[in-house]
Amino acid sequence: MDKVIFAQDLSLAYNTEEAIISKATFSINSGDFVFITGASGSGKSTLLRSFYGALKPANGSLLVGGVEVNNISTAKLNFLRRHIGIVFQDYKLVKEWTIDKNVALPLIINGYAKDVSDIQVDKLLNHVKLSHKTSKYPQELSGGEQQRVAMARALAHNPILILADEPTGNLDDYSSRLIWNLLEGANTQLKATVVIVTHHIPEDLAVDYKHFNIEGGTIYEVS
Amino acid sequence: MRSVKNHLSLIIALFTIVFTMQIYIIVDRTVTAYESNLNEDYSIVVVTQNKVETDTLVALSSKIENAEEISTKEVIDHLQSQMKQRHIDLLKLSLPHFYSLHLDHYPTPSEIKDLRKKLEKNSDITRVEDFAKSHDTLYKLLLLFKSVVVLFAIAVFAVTSLLVMKEMRIWQFQHNERMSIMAMFGAPVWMRSAVLFRLSIVDAIIASLLAIATFTYADITEVGSEQLKSIGVDILLFDPLNDSILIIGVALSLSIILATLIVIGHKEEV
Numbered sequence A: 001m002d003k004v005i006f007a008q009d010l011s012l013a014y015n016t017e018e019a020i021i022s023k024a025t026f027s028i029n030s031g032d033f034v035f036i037t038g039a040s041g042s043g044k045s046t047l048l049r050s051f052y053g054a055l056k057p058a059n060g061s062l063l064v065g066g067v068e069v070n071n072i073s074t075a076k077l078n079f080l081r082r083h084i085g086i087v088f089q090d091y092k093l094v095k096e097w098t099i100d101k102n103v104a105l106p107l108i109i110n111g112y113a114k115d116v117s118d119i120q121v122d123k124l125l126n127h128v129k130l131s132h133k134t135s136k137y138p139q140e141l142s143g144g145e146q147q148r149v150a151m152a153r154a155l156a157h158n159p160i161l162i163l164a165d166e167p168t169g170n171l172d173d174y175s176s177r178l179i180w181n182l183l184e185g186a187n188t189q190l191k192a193t194v195v196i197v198t199h200h201i202p203e204d205l206a207v208d209y210k211h212f213n214i215e216g217g218t219i220y221e222v223s
Numbered sequence B: 001m002r003s004v005k006n007h008l009s010l011i012i013a014l015f016t017i018v019f020t021m022q023i024y025i026i027v028d029r030t031v032t033a034y035e036s037n038l039n040e041d042y043s044i045v046v047v048t049q050n051k052v053e054t055d056t057l058v059a060l061s062s063k064i065e066n067a068e069e070i071s072t073k074e075v076i077d078h079l080q081s082q083m084k085q086r087h088i089d090l091l092k093l094s095l096p097h098f099y100s101l102h103l104d105h106y107p108t109p110s111e112i113k114d115l116r117k118k119l120e121k122n123s124d125i126t127r128v129e130d131f132a133k134s135h136d137t138l139y140k141l142l143l144l145f146k147s148v149v150v151l152f153a154i155a156v157f158a159v160t161s162l163l164v165m166k167e168m169r170i171w172q173f174q175h176n177e178r179m180s181i182m183a184m185f186g187a188p189v190w191m192r193s194a195v196l197f198r199l200s201i202v203d204a205i206i207a208s209l210l211a212i213a214t215f216t217y218a219d220i221t222e223v224g225s226e227q228l229k230s231i232g233v234d235i236l237l238f239d240p241l242n243d244s245i246l247i248i249g250v251a252l253s254l255s256i257i258l259a260t261l262i263v264i265g266h267k268e269e270v
């Protein structure tokens, strides 16, 4: 199995402050479905940030897609990110763009043709039950609706790695189930590696999964 | 369309800058046209005891374009009726030669002084009349006006630059978020900044078109041309081709520099 993410003695810190994650060693294989749990403020979002190269390791080594993110070139990092789909904890939708353009963002960046992109955006917005809101702006949507838009955007370009930070944090059971279905589908049908930060691992999950917990700055696998 | 206000301030700032620039160009054109008018009428007169080749006089300074002997015949003809022929013959013998020197441009007072010194060094020349005292007051006024316009233009440029800087902060803030999000999805720098560049180019073009329209209107309605004609100046207020190119060029470069500064100053949010 290819290692999509491989961390060895990885420490993460903001500026020069004390480490939020220290000396973590773990790996995530291609095709894995992974949950990361931990108390609020334990460093879950911080860990995800390091996976997409927004936070460089303070110490140790972190390989994403076989590339050491510590000294990755800008071009390579951009290339890597074009194959990752991220759902941010605070969604990070582009305020001045409509919903359909927001979902199309990764497709635009990856150079998809307009007609292909339009079809894909329609399909995804239909999946997250937002087809009727395509030409609205993010601030005209509820928190949960924005979260679903963020999910649709993360999946738009069929990424090989999906990083989702509490993707159901704002959703009722029905909408949560929609999201899990999408993530399961991406994992089983598109062979995407899925990493999800959550407080509640769903009980009715259709795929096998790994579970990491963060506590006191260390990461360990729960079995 | 939510950011119309931000656009407006950049458009107004750019418009002000190119507008002031064009005003300076018009003033400069007026002064140059007036100078060449003056120069046509202006010449230095030198007096020599012996006859001198005009070429020798021209060779005295690079500023002298041509020299011409002033005929004394008319004066003598005029006197003929009142004087005896014997006296006239005597006068003819003792009368010096007069030369009018035409310069290649209208000289400043200090240039006249230098030229005078040079001419007086020549042993043939006994007298130099430079008409410096009659140096045109309107011309001096125009020169003063030109300096005032330059100062004014610098002031306008400084103030609008400050305004634009302030505007830039707001832009930076607005665009930073989108640029960061695009970066997280792997967009290269040029793609992240494309929107910004497109917006600033559009703003620059709008500002240029406004300025071009304003001056074309001024040109058609002949604003100020009456006054200019009264001092004998007939210039193009607005050259539709060259001036338009210059205006668009300046506005575009300024806004592109601006957008580049924003892109360089961009800090990636996590």
Ligand SMILES: Nc1ncnc2c1ncn2[C@@H]1O[C@H](COP(=O)(O)OP(=O)(O)OP(=O)(O)O)[C@@H](O)[C@H]1O
Pocket (backbone or CB within 6 Å): A014, A020, A038, A039, A040, A041, A042, A043, A044, A045, A046, A047, A089, B270
């Ligand atoms: N940009 C930052 N600069 C400095 N410190 C930060 C920054 N972001 C987070 N932290 C700190 O890092 C620690 C971990 O934050 P993180 O966001 O990773 O927690 P989390 O596990 O995702 O929490 P939650 O479940 O509430 O989202 C917190 O103590 C937080 O204060």
Ligand SMILES: [Mg+2]
Pocket (backbone or CB within 6 Å): A044, A045, A046, A089, A165
């Ligand atoms: Mg978090």
